[in-house]
Amino acid sequence: MQSAKLSLQHLIRPARSLSQPAPVIFLLHGYGSDEEDLFSFAPELPDDLFVISVRAPHRLQPFGYAWYAINFNAERGKWSDLEQAAESREAIAGFIEEAIDAYNLDPNRVNILGFSQGAILGYALALSKPEHFKVLIALSGYIDPGMLGPDFRSKDHSRLQVYASHGQLDMVIPPEWAQQASRLLAEMQIPHKYEEFPVGHGVSGENLASFRRWMIGKY
Numbered sequence: 439m440q441s442a443k444l445s446l447q448h449l450i451r452p453a454r455s456l457s458q459p460a461p462v463i464f465l466l467h468g469y470g471s472d473e474e475d476l477f478s479f480a481p482e483l484p485d486d487l488f489v490i491s492v493r494a495p496h497r498l499q500p501f502g503y504a505w506y507a508i509n510f511n512a513e514r515g516k517w518s519d520l521e522q523a524a525e526s527r528e529a530i531a532g533f534i535e536e537a538i539d540a541y542n543l544d545p546n547r548v549n550i551l552g553f554s555q556g557a558i559l560g561y562a563l564a565l566s567k568p569e570h571f572k573v574l575i576a577l578s579g580y581i582d583p584g585m586l587g588p589d590f591r592s593k594d595h596s597r598l599q600v601y602a603s604h605g606q607l608d609m610v611i612p613p614e615w616a617q618q619a620s621r622l623l624a625e626m627q628i629p630h631k632y633e634e635f636p637v638g639h640g641v642s643g644e645n646l647a648s649f650r651r652w653m654i655g656k657y
Contacts, residue, residue, distance in 0.1 A: 442540040446533045447493035449477045450541070455486040461547035461657050464534060465491040466556030468578075470502035476553060482646055484653065488543055494555075495529060496522065505559050518558075520584045527562045527585065534570070549573040549657050553641065554611065557602075558582055561619065568595040573657050575649050576602040577641050580615035581622055591626065600630035601652045603645050610639040 439452050453460035463483060465476035477491035494503040506522035538545050548571050552560030557579020564574040566587035579602070587593075600623055604616035613634060620632040631652055635645050 442537075444533060444536045444540060446495065446529065447473060448533075448537075449473050449491045451477075451480040451483075451489040452541075453486050453488040459538075459542045459544040460488040461486065461549065462488040462490060462537070462541070462543040463549040463551055463573075463657070464530070464537075465489065466505070466530070466550065466552035466559055467491070467494065467503075468554030468556055469504045469508060470498055472503050476551065476556070479551070479646070482650060484650075484657075487549070487657065488541060490537055490541075492530065492533065495526060505555050508555075518582060518584075520582075523559065523562065523582070523585045527559060527566065530559065530563060531567060531570070545570075547572055547657055549575075551575040551577070552579060553577045554579055554639065558585065562586055564598055564600070565590045565595070566593070568593050568598045572597055572599065573653065574598065574600045575653075576600065576619070577645070577649075578604055578608060578611060578616070578639055579619075580611060581619040595626060595628050598628055599656055600628060601649045602630060603633045603635060603641075603649065605637040605639055605642075606634045607636065607638045 441450050467475045473491040473493040480489045494505040496504045505526040507519040509517050550560045557576035560574050561581045562585040564571045604613050623630040635642050
């Protein structure tokens with residue numbers, strides 16, 4: 439099945455089930471990567487999920503893409519371009535609507551898996567627009583309050599469930615930032631599971647197996 443020409447470049451793996459419309463999971467890669475990266479997870483994801491791995495809109499030099507710019511030379515440490523992040527959040531939301539129509543997907547069973555910058559955008563989407571999502575898998579990310587909608591706390595998050603994980607040896611995003619996300623989810627009474635693994639900024643086989651088990655029956 440060929441990818442449709444939509445507003446964002448992407449790769450697809452159709453669901454291997456005859457049930458229509460199919461549930462879907464959108465994969466959002468990290469800074470400096472592309473849609474090929476997380477698409478390598480596709481064979482490990484449940485067969486009845488339609489998998490869509492999305493390319494971020496901003497080209498980096500000499501290679502890779504980003505959902506928003508990061509200034510690594512900022513005096514107080516790296517900072518994120520929140521305007522670009524908000525634009526990407528809305529671009530992903532619009533792309534999801536396009537993909538649902540183009541691929542005959544179930545609008546009530548939309549899920550997100552994000553890594554690093556993709557996980558940060560995943561949090562922004564799921565917390566700001568919770569009526570659209572069932573499951574968020576946030577790998578090696580955190581919640582940036584500046585990327586959330588101003589009224590996110592007043593939204594109905596009763597459908598949303600979150601799996602979050604982080605590397606204990608992560609030198610890119612401190613584990614403490616991910617732990618703060620877990621505390622906010624608990625405060626908002628959003629069902630979630632948070633785990634840490636003895637790795638750096640990446641996803642171990644144990645981590646992959648764990649979120650696969652967690653997903654059963656949730657999407």
